[in-house]
Amino acid sequence: MNRTDFGDDFLWGVATAAAQIEGAANIGGKGPTIWDTFSKRPTKIRKGHKPDEACDFYHRYQGDIALVKTLGFKVFRFSIAWARIFPLGTGMPNKEGIAFYHRIIDECLRQDILPMITLYHWDLPEALSQLGGWTAFGINASFNEYVLFCAKEYGDKVKHWIVINEPFGFTSLGYMLGIHAPGASGVGNFFDAALHTAIAQADGAKILRAEVGQAVIGTAFSCSEIIPYTQSVQDHLAAKRMDTLMNRFFVEPVLGMGFPTADWDVLEKFAISHSTWRHQQRMTFDFDFIGLQNYFPLVVKYNAFIPVIQAWEVKARSRKVPHTAMGWEINADSFYRIIKQFAAYPSIRNIMITENGAAFHDKLVGHQVKDQERIEYFEKYLQAILRAKQEGINVTGYLAWTLMDNFEWAEGYQARFGLVYNDFKTQQRTIKESGYWWQKFLSK
Ligand code: NOJ
Numbered sequence: 001m002n003r004t005d006f007g008d009d010f011l012w013g014v015a016t017a018a019a020q021i022e023g024a025a026n027i028g029g030k031g032p033t034i035w036d037t038f039s040k041r042p043t044k045i046r047k048g049h050k051p052d053e054a055c056d057f058y059h060r061y062q063g064d065i066a067l068v069k070t071l072g073f074k075v076f077r078f079s080i081a082w083a084r085i086f087p088l089g090t091g092m093p094n095k096e097g098i099a100f101y102h103r104i105i106d107e108c109l110r111q112d113i114l115p116m117i118t119l120y121h122w123d124l125p126e127a128l129s130q131l132g133g134w135t136a137f138g139i140n141a142s143f144n145e146y147v148l149f150c151a152k153e154y155g156d157k158v159k160h161w162i163v164i165n166e167p168f169g170f171t172s173l174g175y176m177l178g179i180h181a182p183g184a185s186g187v188g189n190f191f192d193a194a195l196h197t198a199i200a201q202a203d204g205a206k207i208l209r210a211e212v213g214q215a216v217i218g219t220a221f222s223c224s225e226i227i228p229y230t231q232s233v234q235d236h237l238a239a240k241r242m243d244t245l246m247n248r249f250f251v252e253p254v255l256g257m258g259f260p261t262a263d264w265d266v267l268e269k270f271a272i273s274h275s276t277w278r279h280q281q282r283m284t285f286d287f288d289f290i291g292l293q294n295y296f297p298l299v300v301k302y303n304a305f306i307p308v309i310q311a312w313e314v315k316a317r318s319r320k321v322p323h324t325a326m327g328w329e330i331n332a333d334s335f336y337r338i339i340k341q342f343a344a345y346p347s348i349r350n351i352m353i354t355e356n357g358a359a360f361h362d363k364l365v366g367h368q369v370k371d372q373e374r375i376e377y378f379e380k381y382l383q384a385i386l387r388a389k390q391e392g393i394n395v396t397g398y399l400a401w402t403l404m405d406n407f408e409w410a411e412g413y414q415a416r417f418g419l420v421y422n423d424f425k426t427q428q429r430t431i432k433e434s435g436y437w438w439q440k441f442l443s444k
Pocket of ligand 1: 017020164165293357401408417
């Protein structure tokens with residue numbers, strides 16, 4: 001397998017997110033975000049870690065963008081912290097925050113790296129959360145104001161945009177399960193947040209289309225192949241419900257299909273109470289690319305005790321299959337199959353893998369991190385993409401998660417996903433063996 005097998009136009013990059021790398025939580029006029037607040041609550045984040053300093057990318061961005069270049073990538077995906085632009089989420093913009101992202105973009109362009117902006121990667125301004133966050137009707141107006149501002153400010157220099165990162169990820173973890181910020185729970189909160197997010201992803205795209213000439217607009221969905229644990233009808237139905245929720249729920253409204261309600265009465269009730277025909281129109285947008293982010297398949301079995309979904313995950317560890325340090329199953333065939341599942345929607349024109357990667361128990365020994373498992377992981381997952389491409393599926397790019405070890409949300413700094421090792425005490429960066437593997441792969 002060679003880089004050239006993927007075609008000359010294939011975009012190779014790394015993906016990052018503001019809250020995970022920037023640090024400088026209280027610097028440069030930034031307002032607090034839900035992650036700043038959430039991390040102050042005891043027990044919410046492993047070992048009490050906080051995003052306050054993260055990788056200090058805020059001050060070290062030049063060197064970090066140089067690392068992107070050194071590794072041979074063309075694309076640097078980063079997100080804008082909404083609260084750096086609007087500290088209170090809306091109203092008065094913050095000059096220092098605005099200037100910071102100009103510096104990032106200019107540095108990318110200077111180093112001949114293509115900047116790709118994610119507008120929302122989970123760090124909602126705390127002030128908006130106080131008003132109900134994504135569950136509140138008013139969130140859409142604030143989001144649109146923020147998107148319009150960014151489009152006008154950066155649209156001359158940046159053409160590649162991702163509106164929202166993993167809508168299912170943050171609405172489920174943050175508003176249904178309480179595991180992520182803002183720590184809300186309950187099905188009602190989830191459905192409210194989901195509707196407003198589905199509207200935001202299309203609204204945001206329409207604003208970009210109107211404001212940014214030659215924009216290449218995408219949005220990024222998490223996806224996981226759902227596999228029934230046994231051949232029983234109950235397990236199959238449980239898997240189907242899980243698939244509807246995790247894979248279909250946010251993409252189908254974008255494609256003009258509305259929420260996928262037909263197969264599940266709970267969703268039908270939600271749709272009747274929440275979304276109208278007008279919403280259906282508003283949630284639709286013809287994206288230039290659909291971003292897919294895959295980390296694991298999910299094996300599920302029926303469980304009557306789990307409210308609403310009545311399905312339960314059978315963990316990779318208990319099935320004794322290969323898995324990462326997160327306990328996520330390593331299964332490149334499943335990656336191939338989920339790409340095919342999304343490519344089967346006739347209106348998806350092309351797919352970009354906007355995140356994929358793995359955490360392992362990396363150790364810095366001397367100046368080396370020997371992460372052979374990660375190299376093997378990438379080799380297998382890239383083969384899966386190639387296979388899909390050779391079958392005619394239009395995959396246009398791959399962004400590895402992630403440039404360097406960073407703040408992995410509720411897992412704190414323990415989970416290391418980087419191609420570059422970060423020592424969080426000294427902020428010393430060390431390229432891992434997998435980073436050198438990429439360098440070699442991309443140089444051929
Ligand atoms: C997806 C999220 O977008 C990213 O922020 C996170 O770090 C990775 N998954 C790994 O969990």
